[in-house]
Amino acid sequence: MTKNNMHPEVPVEIAGAGPAGLAAAITLAHAGRKVIVHETYKEVGHRFGGDFQGLENWTTRENVLSVFKSMGLTTDFNARPCRDGTVFNAAGKPYEIKSDEPLFYLIERGPGPDTLDSALLRQAQSLGVEVHFNSRLRHMAGEGILAAGPRAADAIAVGYHFETDMADGYWAICDNELAPQGYAYLLVMNGRGTVKSCMFSGFKQEKLYVQRTVEAFQRLVGLEMKNPQPHGGSGNFRIPQSACSGPHPLVGEQAGFQDTLWGFGMRLAISSGVLAAQSLLNGENYDRLWQRELKPQMETSVVNRALYSLVGNSGYRWFLRQVAKPNLRELLRRQYQPSLIKQLLRPWAKRRYQSRRKDLTCDHIDCHCIWCRGECCVHD
């Protein structure tokens, strides 16, 4: 018997083979538990299909890859350290970013051989985890973890995947005319790239913002796309009262765990998966665990989001002047830590930032934004 009186031979079921679900599965399997992961699609990372994402390296002093290793997770995926880049303001003025240590690692998502998703899958399977593909879990009877991804769209990121002759690099633009209350970004690695408008409002005008984003990167950095394929997705940012559905922990974006400021949700997904598994193994209260380990950072990111949404293009210019200073990683780390001033601003920020809202600029009538196109139907 385990500490919570469950039989180790009875499998734990997990709904969802994303980073959150697979991190939970690996942690349970390391401890000798039988695990069955159900995944709706025929492969891991289906909703990302070759997308590039940034694995942020600024919320902890310790390097994110070392953190993964200390959690018993593989780092056997392509991870390009990103130290230098350029961020533009709305007038096209460039701000160079330099950091001694990687600010983030550029990684690939989806079913390909070198992606984060495939690396976690390989590790889980090598530990004996059964992964059932084309298996959408509708009901969870016994012990299990819910890791099914976003339930609502608080932000969307939309644009293209493409092939290119451009050199590797990353670029971003802070301009509400391209990405309302968010940012536009371009990531290139090994002859492939992704360009996106990551918007927190204005979903109904998605196409217009994507078009402006592509044009801006063409003008500013000579964006060249071969064989562009449309791609997009949504994110759900919410701090729940409880992240349990009955006896079952909710992890990753199904719980609403996200970086509310910019949507760097992978680390929170993975950390919450590990915590949920530990709660089952040790009979600990999961709500207490994530509230202690993850909530302070998430509450700070709500304050950061409320401030970022408020300031507009002129505020972004001030922000970019700070970004261009040396030691950006440390500056960001401090901005993601709780502080007295951010604690005082929290009630105001909570009132300003309402998650799970229906985007007020999208009436969901005759709309083809990424959220209305189907993510709502898949998950509701």
Ligand SMILES: Cc1cc2nc3c(=O)[nH]c(=O)nc-3n(C[C@H](O)[C@H](O)[C@H](O)COP(=O)(O)OP(=O)(O)OC[C@H]3O[C@@H](n4cnc5c(N)ncnc54)[C@H](O)[C@@H]3O)c2cc1C
């Ligand atoms: C376009 C885009 C760009 C992003 N860029 C970044 C970035 O640069 N950095 C970053 O840190 N984060 C980024 N994110 C956010 C990051 O992708 C998510 O936070 C992270 O994937 C959440 O992991 P998860 O395991 O909770 O959910 P998911 O990765 O969504 O995995 C959930 C899985 O559950 C499956 N599923 C759903 N329902 C069921 C069911 N009933 N039964 C079985 N399986 C089910 C789904 O098919 C899916 O495979 C981005 C998101 C988007 C959309």
